[in-house]
Amino acid sequence: MEFIGAKTLETNRLELKVPTMKEQYDLWQILKQENINKWYMPTPERFHGDREAFQKSLNDWEKQEKYYQMKIDMLNENSNMFTWSIFIKDGPVIGQITVQPQSYSPNCPEIRDIGWFIAPDYQGKGYAYEAAEAILKYMFYEVEIEEIKTSAAEINKSSWNLMEKLGFERLGEDVSTYKDENGEFLPSFTYILTRDKYLNKRKR
Numbered sequence: 684m685e686f687i688g689a690k691t692l693e694t695n696r697l698e699l700k701v702p703t704m705k706e707q708y709d710l711w712q713i714l715k716q717e718n719i720n721k722w723y724m725p726t727p728e729r730f731h732g733d734r735e736a737f738q739k740s741l742n743d744w745e746k747q748e749k750y751y752q753m754k755i756d757m758l759n760e761n762s763n764m765f766t767w768s769i770f771i772k773d774g775p776v777i778g779q780i781t782v783q784p785q786s787y788s789p790n791c792p793e794i795r796d797i798g799w800f801i802a803p804d805y806q807g808k809g810y811a812y813e814a815a816e817a818i819l820k821y822m823f824y825e826v827e828i829e830e831i832k833t834s835a836a837e838i839n840k841s842s843w844n845l846m847e848k849l850g851f852e853r854l855g856e857d858v859s860t861y862k863d864e865n866g867e868f869l870p871s872f873t874y875i876l877t878r879d880k881y882l883n884k885r886k887r
């Protein structure tokens with residue numbers, strides 16, 4: 684594996700940029716929306732916390748700005764972190780993709796998890812697919828990781844549908860860390876995409 688960090692990637696309609704503080708305020712405006720953060724962040728539903736207090740703190744840019752700055756510093760200092768801000772070419776930032784080491788195997792950087800979000804107004808237009816395709820190409824060909832293993836709640840069809848469109852294989856079902864409004868854990872699907880499978884698919 685090559686520890687080279689992210690670099691700017693271009694697709695037909697998008698520019699995938701190494702994150703900077705400049706666009707973090709706009710990303711925060713997207714991420715503070717409950718229908719985005721509930722799937723993307725360690726939210727109270729996942730850790731027995733208080734959603735109201737969480738949302739209050741999330742709505743406070745002065746507090747959040749410090750956290751966003753820390754994240755940018757970490758990305759700048761660590762070539763093992765891969766995060767992109769997704770921009771429409773000559774347009775606004777609309778989302779983010781990360782390809783981070785698995786939390787259960789931090790000493791195995793070549794096995795990764797993937798996470799994504801796109802602003803609601805820009806969903807359903809193929810932007811996540813377009814961005815993820817370019818990022819997978821970079822991660823498997825240039826960074827040379829071995830596999831991506833990830834999961835999505837079964838009711839979050841837009842996310843696992845995207846995994847299937849990208850060639851991920853469903854491994855099975857699991858209990859997710861997400862809870863429904865009654866506090867019950869939601870079932871999730873786990874998915875995998877190995878380097879071999881990815882390279883073979885592209886050869887055909």
Ligand SMILES: CC(C)(COP(=O)(O)OP(=O)(O)OC[C@H]1O[C@@H](n2cnc3c(N)ncnc32)[C@H](O)[C@@H]1OP(=O)(O)O)[C@@H](O)C(=O)NCCC(=O)NCCS
Binds near residue numbers: 802806813835
């Ligand atoms: C999951 C998520 C990132 C998907 O983003 P998206 O940009 O809407 O995904 P895409 O547009 O690439 O693909 C979705 C649909 O768009 C449509 N689409 C694809 N290309 C298109 C195009 N060029 N023009 C118009 N529509 C298109 C397709 O109908 C596709 O669905 P299909 O494969 O069933 O046909 C987004 O729903 C999201 O941010 N969700 C909240 C956060 C989240 O759940 N994160 C993941 C946690 S596991």
